[in-house]
Amino acid sequence: MADLEIRDLHVEADDTPILRGVDLDLDKGKTIALMGPNGSGKSTLAYAIAGHPAYDITGGTITWKGTELTELTPDERARLGVFLAMQYPVEVPGVSLTNFLRTAVNAVNEEDVPVREFMQRLRSEMAELGVDDSFLQRSVNEGFSGGEKKxxxxxxxxxxxxxxxxxxxTDSGLDVDALRIVAEGVNRLSGPDLGVLIITHYTRILRYITADEVHVMFEGRIVASGGAELADELEQGGYDKIRAEHGVSV
Ligand SMILES: Nc1ncnc2c1ncn2[C@@H]1O[C@H](COP(=O)(O)OP(=O)(O)O)[C@@H](O)[C@H]1O
Ligand SMILES: [Mg+2]
Structure with a gap:
C-alpha cells in the first residue's frame, strides 16, 4: 500500500462535479508531478487532500499512511504531516510572519519550541531561501509580490x-532566479521522509526538480501517466498533442 492512496475520488464545489474519479499513489521519498491545463481540477485535488471546506468529497477515498483523511479536519491532517502550499496564498493582515510561523509550528508539532531556538531556525531557513530579515515583522503575505508569497x-x-x-x-509568477531558489528549497526538503506532489501547468520547474512520475489531468481525471519524458512531450507538443495521443475528447 502506498503512503498516499487516492482512489476513485469524486469532488464537487458549489454542487458542480470537478473531480470525476481520480486515482493516485505517492510514497514518501518520491516526487510526482501533476500537470494539466487550467481548469482541469489540479487545485481541487490539492484542496481535497488538505481538507478545504468548500470542496465536497462525494465519492472515493484519500488514505494517508493507512488513515482515511476525508474524515479529518485540516488541522488533524496537518498534524499527520500533510502540508499544502496554496496556488493563491492568503493575506493575513495584522499577523506577523514570525508569530504566524511560530504558532503553526507549535500547533502542528504539539509542542512549544523555545523562542530563541525557533528564531534561529527561522533566520537560517530564511537566509537559505533568500528572504530578507525585514520580513520577520511584516504581516503574512500582505503586500508580498507573487515570488515572495511562493x-x-x-x-x-x-x-x-x-x-x-x-x-x-509553486512555480507560477516566479522569474528564473526565484524559480531556482524555490526549487532548491524544495530539493533541500526532499528526502526519504517526504513525499512531494508538485502541481504545475508548466514544465520549467521540472528542469530543477526531478519527478519520479508525471501525471496529466484533464477534466477531473488523470488521463496520462509516465516518467519525466511525459513532461518533455508536453514541453514540445503542448496539451493538444497529449489530448490527441491519449484520445481524450476535451
Ligand atoms: N470553489 C469553487 N466553486 C465552484 N467552482 C469551482 C471552485 N473551485 C474550482 N471550481 C471549478 O472547478 C474547475 C477546476 O478548477 P481548479 O481545480 O482550480 O483547476 P486547475 O487548478 O487545474 O486550474 C474549474 O472549472 C473551476 O472553475
Ligand atoms: Mg490551480
Missing part, C-alpha cells in the same frame, strides 16, 4: 517539516 510557502514547509507536501503552482 518563497514564504516554502519557508513554512521548511519549518513544519511535513511528510507529504502538496505544492500547488
Amino acid at each position: 518563497r514564504f510557502e516554502i519557508l513554512q514547509a521548511a519549518l513544519l517539516k511535513p511528510e507529504l507536501a502538496v505544492l500547488d503552482e
Whole structure:
C-alpha cells in the first residue's frame, strides 16, 4: 500500500462535479508531478487532500499512511504531516510572519519550541531561501509580490517539516532566479521522509526538480501517466498533442 492512496475520488464545489474519479499513489521519498491545463481540477485535488471546506468529497477515498483523511479536519491532517502550499496564498493582515510561523509550528508539532531556538531556525531557513530579515515583522503575505508569497510557502514547509507536501503552482509568477531558489528549497526538503506532489501547468520547474512520475489531468481525471519524458512531450507538443495521443475528447 502506498503512503498516499487516492482512489476513485469524486469532488464537487458549489454542487458542480470537478473531480470525476481520480486515482493516485505517492510514497514518501518520491516526487510526482501533476500537470494539466487550467481548469482541469489540479487545485481541487490539492484542496481535497488538505481538507478545504468548500470542496465536497462525494465519492472515493484519500488514505494517508493507512488513515482515511476525508474524515479529518485540516488541522488533524496537518498534524499527520500533510502540508499544502496554496496556488493563491492568503493575506493575513495584522499577523506577523514570525508569530504566524511560530504558532503553526507549535500547533502542528504539539509542542512549544523555545523562542530563541525557533528564531534561529527561522533566520537560517530564511537566509537559505533568500528572504530578507525585514520580513520577520511584516504581516503574512500582505503586500508580498507573487515570488515572495511562493518563497514564504516554502519557508513554512521548511519549518513544519511535513511528510507529504502538496505544492500547488509553486512555480507560477516566479522569474528564473526565484524559480531556482524555490526549487532548491524544495530539493533541500526532499528526502526519504517526504513525499512531494508538485502541481504545475508548466514544465520549467521540472528542469530543477526531478519527478519520479508525471501525471496529466484533464477534466477531473488523470488521463496520462509516465516518467519525466511525459513532461518533455508536453514541453514540445503542448496539451493538444497529449489530448490527441491519449484520445481524450476535451
Ligand atoms: N470553489 C469553487 N466553486 C465552484 N467552482 C469551482 C471552485 N473551485 C474550482 N471550481 C471549478 O472547478 C474547475 C477546476 O478548477 P481548479 O481545480 O482550480 O483547476 P486547475 O487548478 O487545474 O486550474 C474549474 O472549472 C473551476 O472553475
Ligand atoms: Mg490551480
